[in-house]
Amino acid sequence: MESKKIEDFSEVDLSTAKILVVDDQPINIQAVYNILSDSYTVLAATSGPAALEVCNEVLPDLILLDVLMPGMDGLELCDQLKQDDATRDIPIIFVTSFNEQHEEDECWSRGGVDFIMKPVNPMTLKNRVKAHLTLKAQKDMLHKLVFVDGLTGTFNRRYLDLHLDRVKNEASRTKHDAGCLMVDIDHFKAFNDDYGHIEGDQALISTANLIRKALLRPTDFVARYGGEEFAVILPDTDLPGTLEVANRIKSAFDSEKITNSEGTSNPITVSIGASTILSCSNVEIIECSDTYLYEAKNRGRDQIYHPSLESPDIS
Structure with a gap:
C-alpha cells in the first residue's frame, strides 16, 4: 500500500490496499467482498492455516477475522500472526457475534485493533476499515522516513x-x-x-x-x-x-x-x-x-x- 505523497500525512491512497477476510463460512466472505471489493483488493481464507499461507505469499494491509472457526479459531490465529515479525503489525479487526464483555475483552487482549458485530452493518464496516487502513498507511509513511534509504528505496x-x-x-x-x-x-x-x-x-x-x-x-x-x-x-x-x-x-x-x-x-x-x-x-x-x-x-x-x-x- 503506497502513499501518493510521502510528505503529506493527511492524504493517502488506499486503492491498492489488500484486505484478508478469514471466515469458515463462504457466505460471510461473499458478503464482505460485496461491500469492500469496489474500493480494495479482497483476499479470502476459510481457515486459520489457509490464512497463514495467504500471509506468507501476499502480506495483507488489514485482516477481518472471524473468532469462532473449527480447528484454529480466530484468537489462536491472531496469536500466531503477532508472533511473526512479518505479520505482527497487520491490524486485525475481529468480526464476531460475541455479546459478553469478557469475550470482547479477549479480542482486545489478543491484539485486535477493533471488532465488528455480526450481522455486519455495511456502513460501519466501510468506515472502520477505511479508518484503520489510513492509520496503517500513515504508520508506513513514518516507517519509510526512519528505515528506508532515500536513494535506492531499500531498507537502510x-x-x-x-x-x-x-x-x-x-x-x-x-x-x-x-x-x-x-x-x-x-x-x-x-x-x-x-x-x-x-x-x-x-x-x-x-x-x-x-x-x-x-x-x-x-x-x-x-x-x-x-x-x-x-x-x-x-x-x-x-x-x-x-x-x-x-x-x-x-x-x-x-x-x-x-x-x-x-x-x-x-x-x-x-x-x-x-x-x-x-x-x-x-x-x-x-x-x-x-x-x-x-x-x-x-x-x-x-x-x-x-x-x-x-x-x-x-x-
Missing part, C-alpha cells in the same frame, strides 16, 4: 540492525536456519569516476531494483549496507536456499546488463558472499558473508562464494 542500515537481531533470535528459538547475502557492485568507484555521480546513483537504484525482484517471499528483504554494498536477509532459509537466491540475483544481472545511460559502459556485475547462521558457527552472519564477499572479489569478481562450493560461480 538502521532497519537491518534492528531486524537482523529478530531474525537471529527467531532462528535460535525455532532451530531453523536463516541466510544472508552481501552483494557488492564490482568496480563501482571506476564507474563513478568515469561517468559521474548521477550515473552512479542510477546504477545503485537499478542494482537495488534487480535484487528486490529476485526476492520472492515477503519475509525476505534487502538493505543498503553502505556505499555500493547491499545485504539480503532470508529468514527460515537453509544454505541451498540461500545459494539459490544468490544465483537468481546474479542471473538477473547477467540478463539485464545494466550500463550507463548511453549504453557505452561495460555491463555492471556483482560479487556475492553467501552464508547462513548455522554455517557461520560463532561468527556474526554479516561478518561471515562479508568475508566470503571479499573472497569472491579476490577470485576475480562477478561470482558467488561460499566455502561449500567447489567453484565459486554456481550460475
Whole structure:
C-alpha cells in the first residue's frame, strides 16, 4: 500500500490496499467482498492455516477475522500472526457475534485493533476499515522516513540492525536456519569516476531494483549496507536456499546488463558472499558473508562464494 505523497500525512491512497477476510463460512466472505471489493483488493481464507499461507505469499494491509472457526479459531490465529515479525503489525479487526464483555475483552487482549458485530452493518464496516487502513498507511509513511534509504528505496542500515537481531533470535528459538547475502557492485568507484555521480546513483537504484525482484517471499528483504554494498536477509532459509537466491540475483544481472545511460559502459556485475547462521558457527552472519564477499572479489569478481562450493560461480 503506497502513499501518493510521502510528505503529506493527511492524504493517502488506499486503492491498492489488500484486505484478508478469514471466515469458515463462504457466505460471510461473499458478503464482505460485496461491500469492500469496489474500493480494495479482497483476499479470502476459510481457515486459520489457509490464512497463514495467504500471509506468507501476499502480506495483507488489514485482516477481518472471524473468532469462532473449527480447528484454529480466530484468537489462536491472531496469536500466531503477532508472533511473526512479518505479520505482527497487520491490524486485525475481529468480526464476531460475541455479546459478553469478557469475550470482547479477549479480542482486545489478543491484539485486535477493533471488532465488528455480526450481522455486519455495511456502513460501519466501510468506515472502520477505511479508518484503520489510513492509520496503517500513515504508520508506513513514518516507517519509510526512519528505515528506508532515500536513494535506492531499500531498507537502510538502521532497519537491518534492528531486524537482523529478530531474525537471529527467531532462528535460535525455532532451530531453523536463516541466510544472508552481501552483494557488492564490482568496480563501482571506476564507474563513478568515469561517468559521474548521477550515473552512479542510477546504477545503485537499478542494482537495488534487480535484487528486490529476485526476492520472492515477503519475509525476505534487502538493505543498503553502505556505499555500493547491499545485504539480503532470508529468514527460515537453509544454505541451498540461500545459494539459490544468490544465483537468481546474479542471473538477473547477467540478463539485464545494466550500463550507463548511453549504453557505452561495460555491463555492471556483482560479487556475492553467501552464508547462513548455522554455517557461520560463532561468527556474526554479516561478518561471515562479508568475508566470503571479499573472497569472491579476490577470485576475480562477478561470482558467488561460499566455502561449500567447489567453484565459486554456481550460475
